[in-house]
Amino acid sequence: MIRYLTAGESHGECLVGILEGLPAGLAISEDDIALDLKRRQHGYGRGERMTIESDRARILAGVRYGLTIGSPIALLIENKDWPNWRERMRVDDPGADMRATPLTTPRPGHADYAGAVKYRHRDLRNVIERSSARETAMRVALAAVCRKFFCEFGIAVVSHVTQIGAAKAPVRSAELAPETIRDLSDASPVRALDPNAAREMMGAIDEAKTRGDTLGGAFEVIASGVPAGLGSYVQPDRRLDAVIAQAMLSIPAVKAVGVGIGWDAAGLFGSGVHDEMFPAESDGVRRVTNRAGGIEGGVSQGERIVIRAVMKPLATLSRPLKTVDLATGSAAEALRERSDTCAVPAAAVVGEAMLLLALMNPFLERFGGDSMSEIRSRFDRRVESPWA
Numbered sequence: 303m304i305r306y307l308t309a310g311e312s313h314g315e316c317l318v319g320i321l322e323g324l325p326a327g328l329a330i331s332e333d334d335i336a337l338d339l340k341r342r343q344h345g346y347g348r349g350e351r352m353t354i355e356s357d358r359a360r361i362l363a364g365v366r367y368g369l370t371i372g373s374p375i376a377l378l379i380e381n382k383d384w385p386n387w388r389e390r391m392r393v394d395d396p397g398a399d400m401r402a403t404p405l406t407t408p409r410p411g412h413a414d415y416a417g418a419v420k421y422r423h424r425d426l427r428n429v430i431e432r433s434s435a436r437e438t439a440m441r442v443a444l445a446a447v448c449r450k451f452f453c454e455f456g457i458a459v460v461s462h463v464t465q466i467g468a469a470k471a472p473v474r475s476a477e478l479a480p481e482t483i484r485d486l487s488d489a490s491p492v493r494a495l496d497p498n499a500a501r502e503m504m505g506a507i508d509e510a511k512t513r514g515d516t517l518g519g520a521f522e523v524i525a526s527g528v529p530a531g532l533g534s535y536v537q538p539d540r541r542l543d544a545v546i547a548q549a550m551l552s553i554p555a556v557k558a559v560g561v562g563i564g565w566d567a568a569g570l571f572g573s574g575v576h577d578e579m580f581p582a583e584s585d586g587v588r589r590v591t592n593r594a595g596g597i598e599g600g601v602s603q604g605e606r607i608v609i610r611a612v613m614k615p616l617a618t619l620s621r622p623l624k625t626v627d628l629a630t631g632s633a634a635e636a637l638r639e640r641s642d643t644c645a646v647p648a649a650a651v652v653g654e655a656m657l658l659l660a661l662m663n664p665f666l667e668r669f670g671g672d673s674m675s676e677i678r679s680r681f682d683r684r685v686e687s688p689w690a
């Protein structure tokens with residue numbers, strides 16, 4: 303089983319992450335991780351920080367001569383603008399006169415207020431530094447290692463953006479090979495598969511920016527090549543859809559998750575929702591639709607896993623929302639932290655990371671071992687039909 307933890311503040315010296323439970327013998331390099339970090343940083347509507355950052359993860363432990371050795375993998379990503387924050391984020395106390403002016407005007411829609419109440423902070427900087435989505439860079443780095451692992455078993459995870467504000471793309475991912483989805487969305491500034499929809503989405507972002515406002519949207523994450531039998535219906539916490547939903551909802555600003563056609567199922571007849579089965583040429587069954595998104599009864603059934611997620615508009619507006627100054631109790635404008643106009647394309651890449659991480663334990667539960675060769679032999683001997 304894998305476990306992972308991340309640490310680090312948004313403007314602190316670095317982010318660190320530990321991923322434990324990966325087998326020995328997986329080939330991995332810093333360049334493999336850099337690819338995914340770069341994909342997270344792209345996207346129309348993102349602010350200037352993305353140009354400062356150009357994230358790169360260093361592998362500090364768990365890998366020798368290019369292969370995992372079974373011990374915990376430790377990664378480090380330096381924050382490139384740390385020198386500008388060194389004084390405001392110092393670990394030692396320089397004394398009351400030298401501390402930065404406390405932030406006291408919480409932004410509605412952020413953890414600012416709830417975090418201050420919970421941890422009794424009088425300086426909101428102590429909340430916003432860790433609640434910031436900057437932390438998702440480390441999730442993407444850790445998940446890049448999982449992507450390498452799944453590659454060995456023919457499992458690929460890709461994403462694309464389906465909506466930004468009112469601009470929607472026709473969802474036609476089911477017709478496309480995973481590599482095509484990846485190439486098209488990586489080439490699009492908004493990760494949309496359809497160029498006309500992409501233009502509309504960029505127009506919507508421009509308009510929001512002009513108004514000093516922000517936009518959210520929706521994206522789809524797809525895992526192909528996932529074998530039948532991951533997850534289980536026997537306990538609530540083993541249901542694969544529940545495990546994936548938890549992972550997706552852990553992405554900051556993601557407020558709704560759908561499996562397959564998700565919330566579209568609410569208005570349809572059962573005959574228009576369930577995926578009928580037909581005799582397959584060899585073992586098992588064949589389907590012509592995948593509205594279930596590859597999961598039935600909490601168990602993967604062999605079709606692509608399709609997850610949809612909704613991201614709310616970002617809560618830091620350049621035309622700030624009304625709030626209360628917690629120090630004085632008077633009406634105020636929410637604090638202005640450097641912010642993006644729209645981060646849906648980046649969130650889709652984080653969505654890939656969370657699906658990769660969420661699939662690890664159900665996969666290891668079924669095929670796990672301590673080395674890649676052990677897992678491969680289990681995987682290759684898998685039998686999908688009880689009659690085989």
Ligand SMILES: Cc1cc2nc3c(=O)[nH]c(=O)nc-3n(C[C@H](O)[C@H](O)[C@H](O)COP(=O)(O)O)c2cc1C
Pocket residue numbers: 411412413433434435438553554555556614616617618619640641642643645648649652
């Ligand atoms: C990749 C990514 C980038 C984000 N960038 C910003 C941002 O620039 N400004 C902002 O206000 N929120 C941003 N967010 C969303 C906030 O982190 C999130 O809304 C906030 O932490 C409150 O959490 P909640 O929306 O889940 O309640 C981003 C989220 C993601 C996934």
